[in-house]
Amino acid sequence: MNPLRIEKPEASTCRVVFVRHGETSLNAERRFRGRIDVPLNEHGRIQVERTAEYLLDLPFTAAYSSPLVRALQTAEGIARFHNLPVTTRDELLDMDFGEWAGKRLADIDPEDVKLWRLSPELVAIPWGETLTMVMQRLLHFARELRRHSGEIVLVVSHEIVGCLLLCLASGAPISAVHRFRQENACVDLLDLGPTDFAVLRANDTGHLEGV
DSSP, X not given: OOOOOOOXXXXXXXXXXXXXXXXXXXXXXXXXXXXXXXXXXXXXXXXHHHHHHHTTTOOXXXXXXXXXXXXXXXXXXXXXXXXXXXXXXGGGSOOXXXXXXXXXXXXXXXXXXXXXXXXXXXXXXXXSOOHHHHHHHHHHHHHHHGGGTTSXXXXXXXXXXXXXXXXXXXXXXXXXXXXXXXXXXXXXXXEEOSSOEEEEXXXXXXXXXXX
């Protein structure tokens, strides 16, 4: 595996390296995670080691993470090779899946599952968040990232957050969230400019081959 090499962005652009956290027991069981604070499993820890090797040559200037332990373990496993502290941000939390948390799709009302698949922007999970609520907090975080113009920044978060960021960066509506894939420990490259957002690479998992 060759380490990833990317050029520094223009002075007006922040280059975001987005990483989804490594695998947990709930990922392996295909359950909704949400705010359940579950750590990485052994496979997830190996994925993080591979991801850290892949990103070893990048000149990160800052590292941000969801405060949930699975994301923080991933971020710290990468950032330690760059002598960077990890700053946790609530905007990067996983979507609050409310009463769906810990459940498989088979455990949820089939009509709700159908709506989640076909019109996810309309889903209002009891005691949870909507996709619009998650997008609103991501927009706030993205605006703050602009202070890192001319830099390369590490951001570690969750599947739904990565998919929504890809919606935002590609100009797709929230309803398109399921068109994007974010595997555990995947890497996305996003350019955040003064007025625009662009996708350079999405769901890169080549560094996980054989894991």
